[in-house]
Structures are given as structure tokens and as C-alpha cells.
Amino acid sequence: MPEAATLPTRKDEAWRYAAVEALTTLPDWREITVEPGDCFNECLIIEDKEGAPATEIQRIRIAIGDGAHCTIFGVIASCDYARVELQVTLGRGAHFEMGGVTVGGRETTREFVTHVIHAEPEATSNQTVRAVHWGQGTGNFLGNIDVVRHAQKTDAAQDFKGLLLEKGASVNAVPQLEIFADDVKCAHGATVGQLDEAAKFYMAARGISPELARRLLVQAFIGDAYVEMADEEARERLMQVALGKLDKHL
């Protein structure tokens, strides 16, 4: 595919905060088609394991048929540079649900990049991304939503929150909405903050140590991304990967 032949640079909008210098090659897009009326669920986990590469990129292109339902939940907790890129096209009345968490310290860059295309009327999409970083770690969320001219009654939402646990860490949020239909609902929000000092003291006053308070607050923070997950066991697994990373390094 010609698109993989030349490597992207930071001038490319979708790679603006990427660790492009770490790239030697780009993987092919993985293509997923969800047939009309079908349901597709997947969990993406990038975690520490033996022999894990320093860079991991997953590119997934999903076509969701009319009335079909697709959920993608993920956690990025490993690699110097890790990126999950989703390109999603929704059919009439389809739904796309996405929840993602990035965690990391050192000099890592971990990012979710989404491009959601409402190509037909009455489809809905919801994306919730949480980023928790420390050290010199960076978390990014670049989220594009396109609503084409005839995709009336679209309901799309996107929500990003970053939590910086130490000075030196950073997050970047780039929400981008292009709406050509006039009868639609599109919501987006992005905030960055630190742990709530008032909550930490309240917890301390009840006997909870600063370390445990931080873990409980981070757990609550990233939990938002997985609220819509029906599979309890899978949610528990994603939470464990994210919190395990925190426990290991802080």
C-alpha cells in the first residue's frame, strides 16, 4: 500500500505529537467489517511482556454496517512509543463505543488516534479517553469526527481527560470536529489536571496513606473510560494492566 511506503512526519496532523523518530516501518491497516445488525467487541492491550518491541503501532480500519454495534476498549501501558489508530466508518443507525487509557512515565509516548466518520444518518458514537502520566511521559489523544452532509440525526461524543502525576509529564488533546449536516449532536471535551489535593487530604484524614489515596483516585479517574463495558472480567483485566503499571513505577 502506498500509504505505508513513506513514513509520516510531525507535519502530518495525525502524527503531530507522535514519536516519529522511533518509526522504521508502518504496519498495514487491519480491516474489520461489522455486517449490518451484527455486534463486534474487542479489547486492545499493550502491556509489558518479555521481548516486547520498543515501538508498537496498531492501525485498525472498521466499517460498521447499518444498525451494527462495535465496541473497542483498550489500554496502552507499554513501549517507548505506542499508538492505537482507529478509523471507523458508521452506517445508518450504527453505534461505535470506544474507551481508552494511556499510562506511562520515563520518556514514553503513548497515544490513541481516532477518526470516526458518520457517513450515514442516525448513527451514534461515544469515545472516552483517559491519560495518566508521570516522569517525562506523554499521553496523546487525537480525535477526529466527520459528519457528512446527509448524516442527519448523528449523535457523537468525545471526552478526554489527562492526569499529570508529576512535573515533567504531559498530555496533548486534539479534538477535531467537521460537521456538514445541520441536524446533529456533537459533543467534545478535554481537560488536564493534577490529583485533587482536597480529596487526598480527606482520604488522609480517614487514615488512607498518600500512596493508597493516589491509587484510589487514579482508579476512579481511568474507570470512566470503561463505564460502558459490559464484560466485568475484561474491564477488571484492563484496569489491572493500567494500575499495575502505576504500582510498578510509583
Add this chain to the structure above:
Amino acid sequence: MLKIENIHAVIDGKKILNGLTLEVGAGEVHAIMGPNGAGKSTLAYALGGKPGYEVVEGSATFMGEDLFEMEPHERAAKGLFLGFQYPVEIPGVSNVQFLREALNAQRKTRGEEALSGGEFLKLAKEKAALLDLDMEMLKRHVNVGFSGGEKKRAEMVQMGIIDPKFAVLDETDSGLDIDALRVVGDGINAIMRAPDKGVLLITHYQRLLDVVKPDKVSVLAAGRIVATGGPELALRLEEEGYDAVMADA
């Protein structure tokens, strides 16, 4: 139990407590009253160890140990409970999870066994009933969406579950209607009225003191205790106001 000697406390470079001395013995409920801005909440926060509340002079001994040498969570584990005037909301953390973590963290610090989920729920149910708080409220996130009165009642449920040796209650009665005030007052009596426990009760109003009858009442003004007496002092304040009582002091 708690002996405070000549403490001076500074917030943002401004001196709020100015040589405050106070002692509360075991089995005692000691009420602190005082005009707005006197330093009542500062006293509570300084005892709890809130960051930014710097004690620059003086000492506080709690059950024989230097209170200011302990981290805030260690003070709690030692048996100090701080009831907040404005309980903090913690989205994403349920009351049940919060309190179980808190209780077990305290037990761990004291070298005691952790309570199991079942044991904890039984305890929580019992204390919620005591404060007339629906158990369903405890399944919700900490103080999120609670009314002012519910927050204060939840605060007392927390106290019941944690079962501290000593409670510093900062305007626990503010924002309560008359019925809730009685429930909270009765709760304080049930949980804290014991020969080996003590309470520092910060309040503006006599009506809480009608329910939780104090053994002593002190008036705090301009960062110091300016008068101490029995329950009759609170009645006099209610009738004559701070200015008259302080003029005599």
C-alpha cells in the same frame, strides 16, 4: 487525651492561631464557640494536618504522642477523627470502597487484621441505621450529589464505622434541619460518649449543645481561647452574644 499548648498557626503567611492552649480529657466533650474568622476551622485543620496549615510554634500531644510529628493518615490511625465542615466529594470512589479502604488502612497501621467484605458491610449497615442514612447512599460515590444534610450524616456514619478515640467536629451541625440535627447529635452521643473517648465540638449554635451536652465550653477569638466554662457559658453566649462575654473575659 489532647493537650494543645500555645500553638501558633500560619496560612498563606497570615497568622490565624495565636497562642492557643486547650486540654480535653478522656470522657469529655469540649465545645468551641467563637465568632466568624476566629480560627475555629484552622484549629481543626491544624490538628488534622492539612497541607498549608503550618504550625510555627507550640505543641499538641495526642494520647501521649507528639501530634505534629505524625502524618495526617497516621494521626487518623492513632484514633483522631476530623469531621469536615465541607465534606469533600470524590467522584468514582464509592463510600463503601472508601470506608473499607480507610478502616483497613488504619487497622493495618495498628497491626490489626483487615475486615472482610462481609464483616465490613455488616458494620456499615449498623452505623448507617444509627444515623438514619439509607444504605443505598453508601453505595454511591463519596458525597457526590449528597445534599448538605446528607453529607453531614454520612460524615457521622464514617465516624461510626471508623470508631475513633477522639473526634474534632468542625461545624457538623451547619446545614442540618431540626430533625437531622437531633439524629446527628444522638449519633455523636452514641458513638463518642465513652469514658475513654473525647470530642472537640466546634459549633456556632446552642441547639446542637442541647443534644450533645458539653462538659466544657470555650470561646475562641482572634486565634486564642479567651474564656472557658461549663455549659452555662454557651447559654450566656446565646443570650448576650460574643462581644458581651468577651468584654468580661
